[in-house]
Amino acid sequence: MERANEHAHSRDQLKRLAAERAVKLISPGMVVGLGVGSTAIHAIRKIGALLADGELHNIIGIPCSKAVAAEASRLGIPLSDLDEQPVVDLTIDGADEVDSQLNLIKGGGGALLREKMVAQASLREVIVVDEGKLSPQLGTLFALPVEVITFGWKSQARFLEQLGATVCLRRRVDGGPYLTDQNNYILDCTFGSIHDPEVLARHLEQRAGIVEHGLFLGLATDLIIAGTSGVRQMSVAR
Structure with a gap:
């Protein structure tokens, strides 16, 4: 220790x-x-x-x-x-x-x-x-955070799963959903190694209900x- x-x-x-x-x-x-x-x-x-x-x-x-x-x-x-x-x-x-x-x-x-x-x-x-x-390739070490509006968020989770992610709704310590400063949810998306971040970013940016993603x-x-x-x-x- x-x-x-x-x-x-x-x-x-x-x-x-x-x-x-x-x-x-x-x-x-x-x-x-x-x-x-x-x-x-x-x-x-x-x-x-x-x-x-x-x-x-x-x-x-x-x-x-x-x-x-x-x-x-x-x-x-x-x-x-x-x-x-x-x-x-x-x-x-x-x-x-x-x-x-x-x-x-x-x-x-x-x-x-x-x-x-x-x-x-x-x-x-x-x-x-x-x-x-x-990291040698983004996604190798860390899940990709995706900020979504609370309305219909499960449809965004299904969309992200269709792109190949394992999706987890971020939660607070007390178990409730984590809220951003804009009162949105965050879905932590495990893609594994992201071979083409630019293509993935475009897919995410075209989806209504996704506010922003963590690819910079x-x-x-x-x-x-x-x-x-x-x-x-x-x-x-x-």
Whole structure:
């Protein structure tokens, strides 16, 4: 148990270092997307500390979930939204799975719709993960979250099963259905290795009742990886 605790602490420390590397990309005057997840929260806390110390100033945060908005507000980060700030200079977010082309599966934290909206509005999308999230092919490590409206959700589950998925309605700890910030359900869809994510994304986007899916294709510009050998960074041109 002690060794497991040490490993968890070490992993969290690496996540923190990777998140702080991402925060160094922020300059005064930027509009900054604030992502969701255990790694992204380290970035938000670092931003708050830099603002409090006066080392960073004149930034505006665009939170990707209500919970992130509450934490950022508590830390004194000025906040806005995409209505007021339609262009985001840089977003720092996490991911559940990342392939070699920096395509992602996201949505484990339940905020995939807002995260994708902010990502699409961002000039630079910086993804921070630990090396356990790296994958040879999307779907190998993580089920694909699909956000659906509550009306007729079982018909969406049948549609997804016809596409080859094993579908599970996400639930809260108390057993009730999990609700997103938009009061939708999430269906966690196990496809196995997804050989053509672009084709699957098109199928999902054409289906009425599916609000959004967790395939983030061609959106990430930078990947910062926390690993046993330290922190490393990759970038791609978009």
